[in-house]
Amino acid sequence: MKEQLQKDFDNTIKNLTLSQRDIEIKKFYLDNFINKGFPNRKEEDWKFSDLNQIIKKNIGELSFYSDYTSTNKVDTSAFVDGLEHNKIVFINGRIEKIDFDYEKKDQIEIIDQSETISKFNNNSSLSDLNSAFTNKSFKIVVKKGYQLTKPLIIYHTTNSKIWSKNINLRLNFELYENSSLRLIDLFRDTSEKNFLNIFYNFDLKENSILKNYKVDKFENKNIKYSFNNIEQDKNSISETFILSSGSNFCKNEINCNLKGEYSSAFVNGIFSINNNKHHEIRTIINHLTENTKSYQLIKSVLEDSSRAVYQGKIFVNSKAQKTDGYQLSKAILLNKDSEFNAKPELEIYADDVKCSHGSASGSLNEESIFYLMSRGLNYQQSRELLINGFLLDVVEKITDPEVKNLIKNMIGIKE
Amino acid sequence: MDNRQKEIDNLKDYKYGFTTDIESTRAPKGLNEDVIRFISNIKKEPQWMLDFRLKAFERFKQLKEPDWQKPKYPKIDYQDLYYYSAPKSIKDKPKNLDDLDPKLLDTYKKLGIPLQEQKRLNGIAVDAVFDSVSVATTFREELTKQGIIFCPISEAIQNHPELVKKYLGSVIPVTDHFFATLNSAVFTDGSFAYIPEGVRCPMELSTYFRINASNTGQFERTLIVADKGSYVSYLEGCTAPMRDENQLHAANVELVALDDAEIKYSTVQNWYPGDKDGKGGIYNFVTKRGLCKGKNSKISWTQVETGSAITWKYPSCILKGDNSVGEFYSIAITNNHQKADTGTKMIHLGKNTKSKIISKGISAGHSDMTYRGLVDISPKAANSNNYTQCDSLLMGNKCGAHTVPYIKNKNSESNIAHEATTSKISEEQLHYCQQRGLSAEEAVGLIVNGFCKEVLQQLPMEFAVEAQKLVGISLEGSVG
Numbered sequence: 001m002k003e004q005l006q007k008d009f010d011n012t013i014k015n016l017t018l019s020q021r022d023i024e025i026k027k028f029y030l031d032n033f034i035n036k037g038f039p040n041r042k043e044e045d046w047k048f049s050d051l052n053q054i055i056k057k058n059i060g061e062l063s064f065y066s067d068y069t070s071t072n073k074v075d076t077s078a079f080v081d082g083l084e085h086n087k088i089v090f091i092n093g094r095i096e097k098i099d100f101d102y103e104k105k106d107q108i109e110i111i112d113q114s115e116t117i118s119k120f121n122n123n124s125s126l127s128d129l130n131s132a133f134t135n136k137s138f139k140i141v142v143k144k145g146y147q148l149t150k151p152l153i154i155y156h157t158t159n160s161k162i163w164s165k166n167i168n169l170r171l172n173f174e175l176y177e178n179s180s181l182r183l184i185d186l187f188r189d190t191s192e193k194n195f196l197n198i199f200y201n202f203d204l205k206e207n208s209i210l211k212n213y214k215v216d217k218f219e220n221k222n223i224k225y226s227f228n229n230i231e232q233d234k235n236s237i238s239e240t241f242i243l244s245s246g247s248n249f250c251k252n253e254i255n256c257n258l259k260g261e262y263s264s265a266f267v268n269g270i271f272s273i274n275n276n277k278h279h280e281i282r283t284i285i286n287h288l289t290e291n292t293k294s295y296q297l298i299k300s301v302l303e304d305s306s307r308a309v310y311q312g313k314i315f316v317n318s319k320a321q322k323t324d325g326y327q328l329s330k331a332i333l334l335n336k337d338s339e340f341n342a343k344p345e346l347e348i349y350a351d352d353v354k355c356s357h358g359s360a361s362g363s364l365n366e367e368s369i370f371y372l373m374s375r376g377l378n379y380q381q382s383r384e385l386l387i388n389g390f391l392l393d394v395v396e397k398i399t400d401p402e403v404k405n406l407i408k409n410m411i412g413i414k415e
Numbered sequence: 416m417d418n419r420q421k422e423i424d425n426l427k428d429y430k431y432g433f434t435t436d437i438e439s440t441r442a443p444k445g446l447n448e449d450v451i452r453f454i455s456n457i458k459k460e461p462q463w464m465l466d467f468r469l470k471a472f473e474r475f476k477q478l479k480e481p482d483w484q485k486p487k488y489p490k491i492d493y494q495d496l497y498y499y500s501a502p503k504s505i506k507d508k509p510k511n512l513d514d515l516d517p518k519l520l521d522t523y524k525k526l527g528i529p530l531q532e533q534k535r536l537n538g539i540a541v542d543a544v545f546d547s548v549s550v551a552t553t554f555r556e557e558l559t560k561q562g563i564i565f566c567p568i569s570e571a572i573q574n575h576p577e578l579v580k581k582y583l584g585s586v587i588p589v590t591d592h593f594f595a596t597l598n599s600a601v602f603t604d605g606s607f608a609y610i611p612e613g614v615r616c617p618m619e620l621s622t623y624f625r626i627n628a629s630n631t632g633q634f635e636r637t638l639i640v641a642d643k644g645s646y647v648s649y650l651e652g653c654t655a656p657m658r659d660e661n662q663l664h665a666a667n668v669e670l671v672a673l674d675d676a677e678i679k680y681s682t683v684q685n686w687y688p689g690d691k692d693g694k695g696g697i698y699n700f701v702t703k704r705g706l707c708k709g710k711n712s713k714i715s716w717t718q719v720e721t722g723s724a725i726t727w728k729y730p731s732c733i734l735k736g737d738n739s740v741g742e743f744y745s746i747a748i749t750n751n752h753q754k755a756d757t758g759t760k761m762i763h764l765g766k767n768t769k770s771k772i773i774s775k776g777i778s779a780g781h782s783d784m785t786y787r788g789l790v791d792i793s794p795k796a797a798n799s800n801n802y803t804q805c806d807s808l809l810m811g812n813k814c815g816a817h818t819v820p821y822i823k824n825k826n827s828e829s830n831i832a833h834e835a836t837t838s839k840i841s842e843e844q845l846h847y848c849q850q851r852g853l854s855a856e857e858a859v860g861l862i863v864n865g866f867c868k869e870v871l872q873q874l875p876m877e878f879a880v881e882a883q884k885l886v887g888i889s890l891e892g893s894v895g
Contacts, residue, residue: 044483318812318813321812331824333824333826333827334827335827336794336797336826336827336828337794338827339823339824339825340822340823340824341821341822341823341824342820342821342822342833343819343820343821343822344818344820344822344833344835345817345818345819345820346807346816346817346818346819346835346837347815347817348807348809348815348816348817348837349812349814349815350809350812351809351810351811351812351814351839352812352839353809353837353838353839354837354838355836355837355838356834356835356836356837357818357833357834357835358832358833358834358835359820359822359831359832359833360830360831360832360833361822361824361830361831362824362827362829362830362831363827363828363829363830
């Protein structure tokens, strides 16, 4: 893999106009990645999902070179209907379109950061890989007091032009005081077996609100990793919703630093997977000051020989008195080959806190099915109704009505 | 009130901190093949036992000390320890208690275990382990009548080799982790109990561990085998003198329950925890594992952990037999600079297996406490159930309480439920108690005892009283 990496790196650098210093930095990250390689089960954070093995088994040889010089055609038919929205379109990892048509132009700033690599508070090998190979990284700034009128949808599209490729994306968001942003990440892949490595950074200033909805619904053979770092100042709110369903492998990581008083973080997630898919959500909520709040709800429905992993950590440092932290994960295993692993973790150094977590996993309740069948539903209907209700619980946590409806339609949950 | 204050003052200091001035024989310092041969030789062990030890030692040399645990400790120099220490007077084993060195008897009297009187009281059969060797076992004859074997393991190796050979290392193999393997190589003594088919052990069996000599590691090995349809309740207590240096205690406990058998294992661990500034104290790195080998068998662990500078152990159950049951009840209390990383593993292999985990952690002062547990339901363990509840109580903002459960469900017909909470004693509760005339400390004691009640109830009577007191004492000075 080492020679491949070096070769692909040299080719990628050639196509970019980078300063000598930037090349040096990228080289430094490349060397870091070469040293560490893809994470494997020996690392505690990857205990349940050995990425190295998964890539080897599903993709084999990975190519890291991407030609970003030629453009891709944006297929407008793929856009979401019935909801006016701003767009960012990625096709095969190349940014094709940034469009904030519905917003006041002077309230949003888009900064091309391709020449300066913003440092991530994450020294994992995947972050190194991302830093070494990202082509362009944009920073999107929402100005003081501005609240976007329409949601922003980021389309992540891959098509059959690429295979066995590693795609690295990076976006930075900065929400100034009293601003707000609704963001939907929508994955539409028709490509075969690529490895997507996505890093987002969110900086939330005082009183700002971020709502981030990640929807991976469409069946595809890709392997995805997405890392989200959220920094929160006083009174800010972040809401993250994850629908983890379509990809062959998908790991979402949410790292949230509650740095300002009265800031709060909500993470809700659904695993709805089948076949031999393997999905993971890992959250780390760091309560770093007084009076902060976090709430997490993760529900899974697992069919066939699918496997879901939830690793959630609530960290409370000694200054963070009056913390309120809650975490619940529930899983329904529908097949004898399905598997659910959880590691709900509490690390607490302050005494005046309210922290709890719960985790339950098991089969569909036969008594409930019997109850429904005795009222005239057949087995299949009863089962669907129960699963629907089970997942609806999480969807109902979405605070934005427009997006809630969109997602409900998308996953076909009926009320 | 005065009486209570007096009692508290009395108990405030670690009252088991005395040393007994007794001459002892030691193996040469250090860890090597010669020392292992020395231990084996002095115990007059058969060749197979020596081979067992040497095999473990071979394996040990390849192992690395683990470092994933939460409480870190300075590196232990395994060559700077004595691996064998025995009171000199024991060289020729006393035939009965009257031959015992009076100093030893005195020591156990001070510890509240009067070996002499116990002969007359109808109570508990005790095996007392002093440093590396078992010094006395009471009630032997009475137990023998029922066919129960209860003796030091060194004796069992001589007298019941077929049983020891069959079961020793069957739950904790010589190829296990670092500390367990070290124990397999150098273990010096411990207790052995065998309950024959269909016998319900008429009294509680008990081992009392005492570390006396300095610079000594204590490595005892306990093996309990409950044959078909039998029942035994086993108690374990431990204390050590106050010393400035840290001492290592790495014991192995193996339990085997055959068809329909039940083993109840209770521990009140009160090793010297170190002084207020965290100097000295015992490193308690113990491996405890029970195997529910037969159908309908049951193993239940109850532990009250109040002592030791560092406690690092996970009493586990391997639920191999169908319909077997594993239970784990734990209270862990850390104060001052104590650290604990404890919990359990429930490994469900058989069908219809059930496990229950109740863990209560209390941390005060500058201490740090971690619950770490594993519930693993394998694909074949259909219709299995686990319930886990771990609650932590924090006193002050200089201590930490952590929960790290690993939950693996690989069977769709099985259910796992896990709950954990962390909180402090609420002002309202305190206020309510104080309003009714209790002092702040008494109120805390009452509330803490209530918090632990579920676990305390599991202990045998004699232990429950002691444990309840211990819970109060361990938290002295942590209020306000």
